[in-house]
Amino acid sequence: MGEPLxxxxxxRLATLRPGTPWGLVEQGALLVEGDRxxxxxxxxxxxxxLRPRIERRIALGGxxxxxGLIDCHTHLVYGGHRAQEFELRLKGASYDEIARAGGGIxxxxxxxxxxxxxxxxxxxxxxxxxxxSEGVTTLEIKSGYGLSAEHEARCLRVARRLGRELPLxxxxxxxAAHALPHEFTGRPDDYIEAACAWLPTLQAEGLVxxxxxxxxxxxxxxxxxxxxxxxxRALGLxxxxxxxxxxxxxGAALAAQFGAxxxxxxxxLDGDGVRAMxxxxxxxxxxxxxxxxxxxxxxxxxxxxxxxxxPIAIATDHNPGSxxxxxxxxxxxxxxTFFRLTPEEALRGxxxxxxxALGLGATHGQLEAGRxxxxxxxxxxxxxxLAYWFGRNPCLRVVRAGVQTxxxxx
Ligand code: DI6
Ligand code: FE
Numbered sequence: 001m002g003e004p005l006x007x008x009x010x011x012r013l014a015t016l017r018p019g020t021p022w023g024l025v026e027q028g029a030l031l032v033e034g035d036r037x038x039x040x041x042x043x044x045x046x047x048x049x050l051r052p053r054i055e056r057r058i059a060l061g062g063x064x065x066x067x068g069l070i071d072c073h074t075h076l077v078y079g080g081h082r083a084q085e086f087e088l089r090l091k092g093a094s095y096d097e098i099a100r101a102g103g104g105i106x107x108x109x110x111x112x113x114x115x116x117x118x119x120x121x122x123x124x125x126x127x128x129x130x131x132x133s134e135g136v137t138t139l140e141i142k143s144g145y146g147l148s149a150e151h152e153a154r155c156l157r158v159a160r161r162l163g164r165e166l167p168l169x170x171x172x173x174x175x176a177a178h179a180l181p182h183e184f185t186g187r188p189d190d191y192i193e194a195a196c197a198w199l200p201t202l203q204a205e206g207l208v209x210x211x212x213x214x215x216x217x218x219x220x221x222x223x224x225x226x227x228x229x230x231x232x233r234a235l236g237l238x239x240x241x242x243x244x245x246x247x248x249x250x251g252a253a254l255a256a257q258f259g260a261x262x263x264x265x266x267x268x269l270d271g272d273g274v275r276a277m278x279x280x281x282x283x284x285x286x287x288x289x290x291x292x293x294x295x296x297x298x299x300x301x302x303x304x305x306x307x308x309x310x311p312i313a314i315a316t317d318h319n320p321g322s323x324x325x326x327x328x329x330x331x332x333x334x335x336x337t338f339f340r341l342t343p344e345e346a347l348r349g350x351x352x353x354x355x356x357a358l359g360l361g362a363t364h365g366q367l368e369a370g371r372x373x374x375x376x377x378x379x380x381x382x383x384x385x386l387a388y389w390f391g392r393n394p395c396l397r398v399v400r401a402g403v404q405t406x407x408x409x410x
Contacts, residue, residue, distance in 0.1 A: 004055035006032045006402070008375075009043050011065040014383040015367035016351050022344055022383045023366070030065065032373045035401035040367050058410045060377055066347065066386070067367050068137025068374030068400060070354035071328050073264050073285050073315035075175070076162075077124045077155045078145040080111025082320045095294055095322065096246065099218045105145070105179035108320050112145040112155065120158045127318065128166055130326040134393055135376035137400045138169040140315075140358055142212055144178030149198045152176050156207035167405040169372075171358045173240060174202055177213035177220050177228045192224045196231035203235050210261060210359070214242040215251035222254050229258045238359055244268035245290070256280035262313065262357035266305075267291065267298045274301060278308040283357040285313045286341075286349070288334035289323035302339050312341065313357045314349035332387040343387035373402040 009029035017023035029046055031039040031054070039050060085098050085107070098104050112120065128139060141159035146152035156172050163170030176195035184191035202208050211232035215225040219242075229239050238261045243251035245265035252263040256276035263269075263277055264285035277284060284305050290296075305312055314335045317323040325331070332346040341349065355365030363372055377397040380386065385394070397407030404410060 002053060003033050005038055005050060005053045006056045006058065007054045008032065008058050008060060008065070008399070010062055011060040011377070012062060012381070013040065013367055014064060014066045014347070015040060016067055016348055017366055017368055022347070024383070028065070030367065030373070030375065032399075032402045035373055035403075037367065037369050037371050037373045039369050056410070062381075063396060064378040064380045064383060065367070066135075066376050066378065066383065067351045067365055068376055068398065069135040069328050069350045070138040070358070070360075070365060071131055071136050071315050071318075071350070072140050072262070072313050072354035072357040073287060073317050074139060074141055075144060075317070075319035076127050076139070076141045077120055077143070077158045078108050078112050078320055079115035079120060079123070080108060080320065081324070082107060085321065096218050099179070102182070104321055106182065108145045109147050109179070109181060113148075113151050117154060117158060120155065121161055124158060124162055125166060127326055128162055128168060131316070131328060132166070132168065132398065133395065133406060134327060134329050135378075135395045135398055136168070136328055137374040137376075137398065138171070138355070138358070138360065138364055140171045140173055142173040142175040144175030144212075144214075147176060147179065147181035148183070149194075149201070152198060153202060153205070153207065156202060160207060167400045167403065169360075169364070169374075171209045171360070172207055173210045173212045174199065174208045175212040175214070177225065179214065179219060188220065188224060192220065192227050196227060199231050199235060199237070203237065208237060210238045210240050212240045212242065215249050215254070216242070216245055217247045217249070222249055222251060225251060225254060229255070233258060240264065240357070244273065248273075252277055252282070256282055261359055264315075264317075265290065266300045267296055269301055271304060274304045274308050274310060277305075277310050283311045283313050283353050285315055285357050286335060286339055287315055287317035287323065288331055288338050289325045290317045291338060292334055293324070294322050300339060302341065311353040311356055312345060312349050313353040314341070314346055315354065329386060329393070330390050333390045336387050343384040346387045347383060373399060375399050377407065
């Protein structure tokens, strides 16, 4: 007979299924079985065989329902903050100058190393709660503020624990190649060798879903990035890359050679990089919060990405240096205003394509039978409103893996 079913009905569904605008279904219903969607469609077409198994019905009064939002690029686990550097930048110092003078990422590494596991967990959990209150059900968390075997492992354990204790799907990415820690000053190749050597242990402990690196003039060279990627490939781990954020290092083309899940930032991406990403099927993760907060002027090549058929995702890049924001909805708005995405592209970027960027393309990011039952009920009538309002949270309910985690009692 199967498990009892819960029917969420009287909804306007933006399923994000391909083929029609927003995958829109009017007078729609979602049938949930355990943690999965059992059936999705117009309520009038609900199969008769399933009706007797419906145990609970929750009427949504015509509200908009979308898939749970997916923030596919964050650095959520860290200690301290960098409001002082923000002030310095406002007085004219550049992000590069601050980093080269030993501030920037390395300042956060110091604050992270002195924080206890409990403090790191509580800080990150508070940040995650803000994201979740706006409809986020899946989150990627990168390490990269530990930069030693001990502290990278600690940060990844905190990220894993968030996935266990919060109603969230968490993907953990090792970003040991984020910056050069002071112990390795002048010896970047030695650091990369060390970071490659940590990977098998981290993987054996189940702490790594993907490997990322920061390939830029203030971080690591393409050669060093390649070494990291080879170590990942030897372990069967997928790769991602912070590529062409501040300069063009041709990192995206390199990442594409390793079949990267995604290349992220991409303001300085060129045509060859776009073609390489298209051929490899890598997702372009655009991060308008970092673009905004660093007062970037170089725009990512959105038209070329679109033309080449590269899927575009949008994420917060939440971190204390270049993007301290915690609103994925605001990122949708900024992706439209700064990058000229359409509101539908922006929403696909925080659902379908974000899932793909995390290797979850088959199970998350769309409202479709068989997928995980992650969805959000909004106090909105039309899906283009999601990218339109800002500074307002229209989220009414969040359901994650079939269980309501935000919203009034059902
Ligand atoms: N690019 C970024 O925007 C963040 N990391 C990266 O590689 C910034 C991280 C920070 O400034 O703390
Ligand atoms: Fe980042």
